[in-house]
Amino acid sequence: MKHDQDAPSIAALACVDLERWPIHQPDSSAYGRRLSEVRAALRNQGCARIDGFIRRDCLKMFDAEVTGIAPGAHFSSSSINPYFTQDDPSLPPSHPRRRYSENTNGFVAMDRFPEYGPSLSLYRSAHFQRFIADSLEEEQLFTFDDPLAGVVVNVMKEGQQLAWHYDTNEFIVSLLTRKPDQGGTFEYVPGLRRPGDECYEEVEDVLDGKSDRVQYLSLELGDLQIFKGRFSLHRVVKGKGERHTVIFGYAREPGFIGRVERTRKVHNRVTQAHIDAEKYTRSDGLAD
Numbered sequence: 329m330k331h332d333q334d335a336p337s338i339a340a341l342a343c344v345d346l347e348r349w350p351i352h353q354p355d356s357s358a359y360g361r362r363l364s365e366v367r368a369a370l371r372n373q374g375c376a377r378i379d380g381f382i383r384r385d386c387l388k389m390f391d392a393e394v395t396g397i398a399p400g401a402h403f404s405s406s407s408i409n410p411y412f413t414q415d416d417p418s419l420p421p422s423h424p425r426r427r428y429s430e431n432t433n434g435f436v437a438m439d440r441f442p443e444y445g446p447s448l449s450l451y452r453s454a455h456f457q458r459f460i461a462d463s464l465e466e467e468q469l470f471t472f473d474d475p476l477a478g479v480v481v482n483v484m485k486e487g488q489q490l491a492w493h494y495d496t497n498e499f500i501v502s503l504l505t506r507k508p509d510q511g512g513t514f515e516y517v518p519g520l521r522r523p524g525d526e527c528y529e530e531v532e533d534v535l536d537g538k539s540d541r542v543q544y545l546s547l548e549l550g551d552l553q554i555f556k557g558r559f560s561l562h563r564v565v566k567g568k569g570e571r572h573t574v575i576f577g578y579a580r581e582p583g584f585i586g587r588v589e590r591t592r593k594v595h596n597r598v599t600q601a602h603i604d605a606e607k608y609t610r611s612d613g614l615a616d
């Protein structure tokens with residue numbers, strides 16, 4: 329997808345606290361210092377808090393944009409285990425694979441965002457993309473071609489929760505634009521499982537509230553979070569008042585478009601681009 333990079337980029341960086349996070353000067357030593365902090369946090373904790381990333385005087389603009397489109401969120405609720413799998417009655421009832429909790433997600437799709445508003449401008453900013461890729465120690469990252477999923481708002485209404493789970497995607501980049509009056513805390517357990525080992529006993533301890541490894545991240549407005557959720561169990565607890573986060577999706581390869589079935593689940597609709605992408609993949613089995 330071709331975007332007019334220049335004008336939105338300038339607007340996007342105007343919202344970033346460049347003194348704290350000099351993402352416009354990726355060759356500077358200040359950038360290098362901040363980057364090594366972020367990388368260390370991601371390596372050691374699987375989670376980095378980019379505190380005060382958005383300038384205080386721009387927080388209202390983000391909140392207004394997100395609050396304006398939040399009523400268009402599509403909600404889906406289900407009972408999930410940490411792995412999003414079906415029940416397996418052959419296991420004991422206390423086994424993590426048999427532990428189901430209520431999980432509610434509300435998402436606003438990308439095509440509901442104002443075209444030149446702060447969220448899409450930031451998403452498409454070359455400097456922002458460079459910073460996220462550098463943080464994750466990736467050569468390059470690409471915006472999605474998916475017309476719905478590139479940037480989304482995650483809306484949690486009062487009393488809604490995200491149950492303990494692992495993500496299927498490797499990382500998530502999110503910005504808190506509305507904080508509940510109470511609760512809504514992000515909780516996670518760094519590196520709880522590893523490739524080839526689910527560490528079920530440790531997971532069970534977390535689910536039973538007996539683990540001392542749980543970390544609590546109380547994000548402030550304008551904080552950006554980079555989180556690697558594939559190996560770190562995590563949840564968002566219920567809050568008082570609504571919670572909004574903008575989630576920025578990037579891929580290692582260009583051209584990413586989500587699958588029809590998953591898109592329908594998340595957004596309750598699909599676009600022609602989703603249908604075409606799936607048809608094409610099916611017909612020759614190739615991605616490009």
Ligand SMILES: O=C(O)CCC(=O)C(=O)O
Pocket residue numbers: 482490495500502514557562564573
């Ligand atoms: O909103 C958050 O802080 C976490 C979201 C999350 O875990 C997810 O979407 O998988």
Ligand SMILES: [Fe+2]
Pocket residue numbers: 493494495557562
């Ligand atoms: Fe997650």
